[in-house]
Each structure stands twice: as C-alpha cells, then as structure tokens.
Amino acid sequence: MSFDAIVRGRTSGGRLLFTTITALSLAIMYAPVLYLLLASLNPDAQLGLVPPSRYSLKWYFALLDDGRLAGALRESALVGLATAALATPIGLSAALAYRAMTRLRGVFLLVILSAMFVPGTIEGLGLSATLRVVGLAPSWVTIAIGHLLWTLPFAAVVSLIGLSAVRPSTIAAARDLGAGPIRAFVDITLPLMRTNLISSFVFAFLLSLNEQARAYYLAGRQNTLPLYMFGAMNSGASPTIYAFSGAIIVFSVAVVALVFAGLVGQQSRRPRQAPGETSY
C-alpha cells in the first residue's frame, strides 16, 4: 500500500482515515452549536443539557414578550433584505464584468475580494466618518451600505461560480438563432444561474443578519440583532438569549440547507460539458 494510494483515498484504510478526519472536524465545528441548541430547550435558568423528557420551548415563547428584540429583529430584517437585494445584482454585474475583461482580470478580482479582508471595525468606523461628511444620517440605510461592502465579494464569487457553468456554446447557439445579447442573457444565462442568484441573495442576507462590527458604527437609534444580543450578554442576559441563538441557528441552517438542496438539484439537471469545451 503506497503512501500515494492512501492520500488519494484508493485504499480502504485511506478512505477510513479521511472519513474519520472529516467526521471529527465536523463534530468539533458543530458540537458547540448543537450544545447551545439543545441547552436552549432547558426550562431552567441555568444553561446546560437536561433529559429530553424535560425539553421545553419556554424560553422561545418568552422571546415573544421582548419588545426590543422585536425591534432589533425588524431592523436586521430590513437591513438584510436591502443588502441582499443590492448585493445580488451588483455581484452579478461584477461577475459579468470579470468575464468580459481581457486585461487586468486578476487585479479586478483582487479589488472585489479585498473587502472581505478589511477588519469590520475599521471599515465601519471609516464608513461612518465618510457618510457623516456627505451628510447621510445614521439609520438602517447606512448599515445596509456597510453590509453591502461586506457581502458584495461573497455575492460576486457565487455569481462567478454560476457563470462559469454557463456553456459558451449555449450562448453561441442562442446568438446563432438570432437572439441579441440582452435576449440571450435574459433567456439563457439568467435561468441557468437562477440557483446561484438565489444563493447569492440568501448568503448576503445571512451575512448581514449576523454582522456586528460594522453595524455598531453605522447604526442609528435602533440596534440590529447582533448588537442587541451583545449588549444583553454584557449586562445580565436572561435565558431567552439562548433561545434566540437557537432560533437564529435553526433559521440559518434551514435556509442554507434549502439553497444547497436547490444547488444540488440544479447541478444534477445540467447537461455535461462537452469534451474540450471551455467555460468562463
């Protein structure tokens, strides 16, 4: 049994090794999340696991009485939807621009992606100062602007992935049949990228929903959800905060699972690329 064979997973031992590593990694990644989720069903004030027979939605129902939480939820939803609604088409435009470019593509992509690596605090504070200079009052709009900068690279990458799967021959066929560039884009490219665009929207929304550092400096009088939770945890949180964390986890995982299922479904329906055919 060669080392190369093990590394390539061609032996049962190699497959077992990599399966074990993967399972362990996933367990380490998700154990805290799972723990918090189960602990949120503990009806006692103390965070911890209880027998399933004692599970209760008590703290989830208590969430309904928290007016400020509801306000923060509304603010985050508004910001998230606005962010996603803008990031998706702009991300798609960036992907299309990248595809159309013949020179400096790498630089363009680097510029687009670099926003991912700017620390949130610095970006938030800098943007806050800039928006102040231009006279834009702090509100959900200013948070959405900050979140747009944050989510745009992700949206562009998701669009690029979708675009790369659009076969040039399909577009060429549409053009041969008389479709103009806009018609070909609307009738061919967009439908083929539909799931990626939905993914882009959802990822942008979820990223916005969970973002704190930028929102702190850009928020108006109404805090967003992460800001509310941070404050609550620093000044005597009730166990409802566990329930709220649990609700956010379930919501986020469910949305991502739906998108993933859609992506897999779309992939299975796509025709295979012809040998030798290049994609974008």
Add this chain to the structure above:
Amino acid sequence: MAHSIGNGSPPGLFSQLTRRQLVQNGLLGPGALAVGSLGLPRAARALDEINFWATGTLDIGDDGWRTFAYDSGVKVEFTDNGNDPGPVVAKLAAGNANDIYDVAGLQGGSEKELARRGLIAPWDISQIQNYASVWQWAKDIPYLTHDGKVYGIPTVINADSIIAIRDKAGSVDSYGVIFDPKLKGKTAMEDAWINSVIFTAIYLKNSENAKIAEPGNLTADELGLVMEFLIKHKRDRQFRTFWNGWEQGLQLLANQEVWVMTGWEPIVYAARMRGVDCYYAVPREGYEGWANNTILLKSAVVRGRTKAAHQLVNALFSGFYGCKLGLLRGYVVPTDNNVAYATAHANAFDPAGVRKLADHVKQKFAGKIYWQNTRPDNFQLYETWWQRLRNA
C-alpha cells in the same frame, strides 16, 4: 401581602398581581398615576424626548422608562452602547454618535479626554436640583471633572472584588486567592484590562508592597510590573480562563468551572439563583470602585436639547429610577432619594430592601477604594500589554 389592584377587578391577571408588582413593572399607566395612586405630582403632559445611549447597566426596561417618562416629563429612547468604552469613544470621536444621541452613559474615566476633544459639554449643576442629594464621595470621583467643570454625573456606583464559591474556596479576604497555586486552573479574571489590571495592581500594592502609586492610573513601569506578574501566572496555567461578558462569567461559576474569580456583584446574585452557594468577598486590600457616568453630548447642546438633558439627569436622582434599577439589577444610584421614594411609595417598592442595598454599597465605600479608570494616561500601553497577555 398580595392584594388586587382596583376595586372589583375581574379575577385573572390583575388579581394575581400585587400593586407593588404593577408599579414596578410599569403597568400602571398615566391614568392611574394621574389620580394619585403613586402620589406623583403631575398630570400627563407633552414629553421632551432624549436619546439616551448607554450601557445596559443603566437600562430600566421599556416599562420602567414609561413610568419614568410620566414622572419626569422626559421620554427616554434608550439604546444599548455595548458597555465597552473604547468603541464608544471611537464612535463619539470619529463616528456618528453625536449625530443621533443626546446623552450617553459609560464607565468612568473617558470624560477628560472627551471634554478635551470637544465631544461632550459640561453639565450645569444648578439645573439639576437633585444633584445636591448625591453622596459626596460619589461627587468626588477624580474623573468627573475637567478644567473645574463637571462633565460626568455618577449615575450608578458600586465596588467590585472577588466572587468565591463557599465550599470550594473557603473564606476569602484577599485578591491573593486568585494567584494562589493551590487553586491553579480554578481561578479566573475578566478579559478586560479596565478591571483586571487594577485588581492586580491593588493586590501588588497592598499585599506585595509593590511600588504603585495609583492602581487606576499606572505609570509605564508600574504597568509593566503588573502585566509581567499576570503573564507569569497565565503561563503557569493559574487561570482557567479570562472571562468575557456577563454570561460567560456567570456560566463559569454556575458550572463551577472556577471557584474564585474577580467579577461583578450581580453575577453573585444570578449564580445564587442558579443554585450556586457563592459570596462576594471583602478584600483586605480594598475594593475597585466604579461609576457609570452620564455625559452630555456636544450635539445635544447644538440641537437645543440641553434643558431636557438636565431634566433627564435630575430625574435619574429623583428616586423612582434608583428604586427600579436596584430592583432590576441590584445596582445603586448614589442618592438617599431612593430610600425616600421607596418609603413614600411603599406599595411599589420595599423601603427596607432599598435601604439595605444603599447601606451595603456605602459600607463598601467606607473602606479603601481605588477608582476604576477606563482611560488612564497610558491607556494605549495598557492595550498593547493586554494583547501581549492574551497571546502569552
């Protein structure tokens, strides 16, 4: 002593609540107050609105603010600022905080810097009648003034020390227990230099005879001494962790992962409610005193909100706010008006409980106190050292 509110109230929610609970929860609306059920002086009127941006420590909840508004004539729009002085100062200096908030509340120490930079305005004490009732030693906190003017109003005051689990740590009366090798891995401090550095400095000054003049404002050499001490103990695995935020601090105790730690007194109450037999130690080296101070943002003056801001601060010391805050969080507003208010409104608050809380805090301040300072002269060096400790 449960009795229902209102004659002939239908059985149900109201019949299950005491009058005291209703007032404490702010369920009595202006109508009830106007007929004198609380003995409050005024009928409903147009309210001034103040955007109050402060740590959650100063929050009395939506229901509390409703009663407060009726009582004071000032409607408070409260926004939590996260309790970390660094970002608060940054948002005031370079961000948009001055555009949207009128009054802020944060841990004391930043006032001089904010005043020097023209970001906050001095208070006109003559417009705050209840300021006369504020305990003198609270007024004397060294960080409240700049150029002879009062920039910080001590709104909530307390003194911190060590939390100990009784059957694990025994009798604790010194910060030395945090560094005791016998408790290796069972001690913790907060992941915040504004607390942990001063605690260590107080200990080194008083029990190790270290040359430290003012634990709340260390020179570069003194700070180096303190930080090397902490780093050494961290490398020796003395600390279970450096906790961050109320919830983590509480969990460490509730799960008994640590037996002693420096921390906030309300965590003791919360841990007891979760079944942990813990107590707050009286350290022979002295307490770390802290105040959450109210500051007037410069833009509030520009926007013509000065009068309403002073009205707000005056009402913070009128008694109801202190009673409500004490009930909700166990914190003390430094005025005897709380006791007077509770006595006058014994149907709403327990006068004995309010007095006990005030006496408890006064007792702490009768001994040695070293004031917390969130902006010492070398604060950037503090940041550097603290990062070094985290990496150690």
